[in-house]
Amino acid sequence: MAIIEAGIPFPPRQAGDRSAQAMAVLVLCAVLLLVMIIASLTVGASGTSLLQSLFAWASGEPIGLREKVILFDIRAPRTLLGALVGASLAVSGAVMQGLFRNPLADPGLVGVSAGAGLGAIMAIVLGGMLPPAFAVLTGMYTVPIAAFAGGWLSTILLYRVATRKGRTSVAVMLLAGIALGALTGAIAGVMVYMADDNQLRDLTFWGLGSLAGATWTKLFVAGPLIVLALATTPFLARGLDALTLGEATAGHLGIPVQRMKNVAILTVAGATGAAVAVSGGIGFVGIVVPHLLRLSIGPSHRYLLPISALLGAAFLLGADMISRTIVAPSELPIGIVTATIGGPFFLYVLLRNRGLLDM
Amino acid sequence: MLNATDIELSIGKAPILHNVEFQAQSGQLTAIVGPNGSGKTTLLKAMTGDLPYKGIVTLDGTDVQAIPAPSLAARRAVLPQAAGLAFPFTVLEVVRLGLTAGLGAQDSSLPQRALAHVGLAGYEGRLYHALSGGEQQRCQLARVLVQVWEPTRNGKASWLFLDEPVSALDIGHQLEVMTIARRFADAGGGVIAVMHDLNLTSMFADSILLMNSGRTVVQGNAQTVLSDEYLSRAYGCRVRVNVAPLHIQDAPYILPHMADLI
Numbered sequence A: 001m002a003i004i005e006a007g008i009p010f011p012p013r014q015a016g017d018r019s020a021q022a023m024a025v026l027v028l029c030a031v032l033l034l035v036m037i038i039a040s041l042t043v044g045a046s047g048t049s050l051l052q053s054l055f056a057w058a059s060g061e062p063i064g065l066r067e068k069v070i071l072f073d074i075r076a077p078r079t080l081l082g083a084l085v086g087a088s089l090a091v092s093g094a095v096m097q098g099l100f101r102n103p104l105a106d107p108g109l110v111g112v113s114a115g116a117g118l119g120a121i122m123a124i125v126l127g128g129m130l131p132p133a134f135a136v137l138t139g140m141y142t143v144p145i146a147a148f149a150g151g152w153l154s155t156i157l158l159y160r161v162a163t164r165k166g167r168t169s170v171a172v173m174l175l176a177g178i179a180l181g182a183l184t185g186a187i188a189g190v191m192v193y194m195a196d197d198n199q200l201r202d203l204t205f206w207g208l209g210s211l212a213g214a215t216w217t218k219l220f221v222a223g224p225l226i227v228l229a230l231a232t233t234p235f236l237a238r239g240l241d242a243l244t245l246g247e248a249t250a251g252h253l254g255i256p257v258q259r260m261k262n263v264a265i266l267t268v269a270g271a272t273g274a275a276v277a278v279s280g281g282i283g284f285v286g287i288v289v290p291h292l293l294r295l296s297i298g299p300s301h302r303y304l305l306p307i308s309a310l311l312g313a314a315f316l317l318g319a320d321m322i323s324r325t326i327v328a329p330s331e332l333p334i335g336i337v338t339a340t341i342g343g344p345f346f347l348y349v350l351l352r353n354r355g356l357l358d359m
Numbered sequence B: 001m002l003n004a005t006d007i008e009l010s011i012g013k014a015p016i017l018h019n020v021e022f023q024a025q026s027g028q029l030t031a032i033v034g035p036n037g038s039g040k041t042t043l044l045k046a047m048t049g050d051l052p053y054k055g056i057v058t059l060d061g062t063d064v065q066a067i068p069a070p071s072l073a074a075r076r077a078v079l080p081q082a083a084g085l086a087f088p089f090t091v092l093e094v095v096r097l098g099l100t101a102g103l104g105a106q107d108s109s110l111p112q113r114a115l116a117h118v119g120l121a122g123y124e125g126r127l128y129h130a131l132s133g134g135e136q137q138r139c140q141l142a143r144v145l146v147q148v149w150e151p152t153r154n155g156k157a158s159w160l161f162l163d164e165p166v167s168a169l170d171i172g173h174q175l176e177v178m179t180i181a182r183r184f185a186d187a188g189g190g191v192i193a194v195m196h197d198l199n200l201t202s203m204f205a206d207s208i209l210l211m212n213s214g215r216t217v218v219q220g221n222a223q224t225v226l227s228d229e230y231l232s233r234a235y236g237c238r239v240r241v242n243v244a245p246l247h248i249q250d251a252p253y254i255l256p257h258m259a260d261l262i
């Protein structure tokens, strides 16, 4: 009774307004992410009851050294890195789809991740050849910065090739992505040929796509770039919404289209570059997550972008848990898990959007 | 007042517009007519800055290229001839995209009022992609109306640039939409509309620019422009212009001349 008299907590819902729905999904995804974070911290091959230890620690009780090491030196950086990488993969997918005005655009599919990977590989192999002053300046950030630069150049190249007069041809975009992937693959091959044994060990991990190497250092290296990239998204939302009507109309709505596109490209490059630099090529998150969300909350980027970050983080933590438990005590590369889920899903999206390919 | 002087425009190497002159007054509905491919859309795109041109376009004496995008968006809205939509927004969400810097941003009831205006009340929850072509066009018009809701603001006219706003519409909605444009002009706003139907143009327009092959044939009021001679010259077919005896304004009406076609 009292609740009814107190009135409705939300403004009355209006037909066609999906923001209440979006808020509900946002809360749901936040809760899901929290659950996944706790699960990721406590589920694994260690055998001890980490959940109890975690709650004990949270309530200020002392916990064993072994538990402490597993929780805070192994699981915590991996969990945080997984969440950040998942968020950046999903958000860069969503931003790229908005920018290309196409649900099939994804950094992994169209060669942007490959470009970022090439940047990282070049930094590892050629890094020793840099003038020392430069190496000191960029330090441990050399690899992520190079990955960012590689992702940025490939996004710009792709946008130039695939978009004419403000319209994106999906066929050209996907084909250009294949060409870009082949080209970066060839150069990466040359780099591997040039690499010494030490560097080869660093490189092997790119192909796999894994969170296994997560450390606090990696987190500090990739974290700022990812946070910076995610921080631009509130400023992109309105512009990307307007862009659905076409570039000219977005301009007439007062959007500084060129500037907005530049920021979007930088965001995609930053998020993809940082993710690739620390975890290699993990595919399909950027296509699965935004697509699922558009089905439930609609395409408005104001909600799509933040919720993609939450769901992408939760999704990747889930995939990571599968990857480290399914063949325990050994580990399946997480890229295989996301591809197993994402590959069929992508085919399904492709078939549903078949009409788009004929443009 | 909008003034386009000596507009030259090429797309690639192909020259499309040649020395076009065009004026539109606020408080008036100015129509642009001419055969398919005569450059009507191209002229509109030049004036809205979508295509680079040589010549000068001024709005109340200021070069439009010198007006910052947000202030231009607050006083000028553009309805394109063909409007696509990349993602499945609802009708309400599409119209809300028009809530820009202007007064619209504060008044959240505007989208619904605009939808009611264009005869789409009750369509708020429908997906844009599930509308008919004519309904989509009216939905886009509602978005445009929301953007410049007040025909005049701070003593300055607001402007509507409409490319074939009624071409996909049935006769009832044609009249409804033209009446909206007419009222906007009567309230002090400026309306520039590319039109196909010469009889609707005659009924609603204060001034008409007749184009052919990227050139101005003539600009003036209906009685001047809608003459046998000009129309035959521009459209390459013979027409007969009459004055409807029952028509309130003695506006000309145009019938195609059958003799040539048989």
Ligand SMILES: Nc1ncnc2c1ncn2[C@@H]1O[C@H](COP(=O)(O)OP(=O)(O)O)[C@@H](O)[C@H]1O
Residues within 6 Å of the ligand: B011, B014, B016, B034, B035, B036, B037, B038, B039, B040, B041, B042, B043
């Ligand atoms: N992108 C383009 N490239 C080359 N020619 C074009 C392009 N767009 C339009 N044209 C040509 O410009 C002329 C004017 O077109 P338009 O302004 O669209 O005519 P309309 O009066 O029917 O609106 C036509 O001959 C058309 O073929």
Ligand SMILES: [Mg+2]
Residues within 6 Å of the ligand: B040, B041, B042, B081
């Ligand atoms: Mg046209």
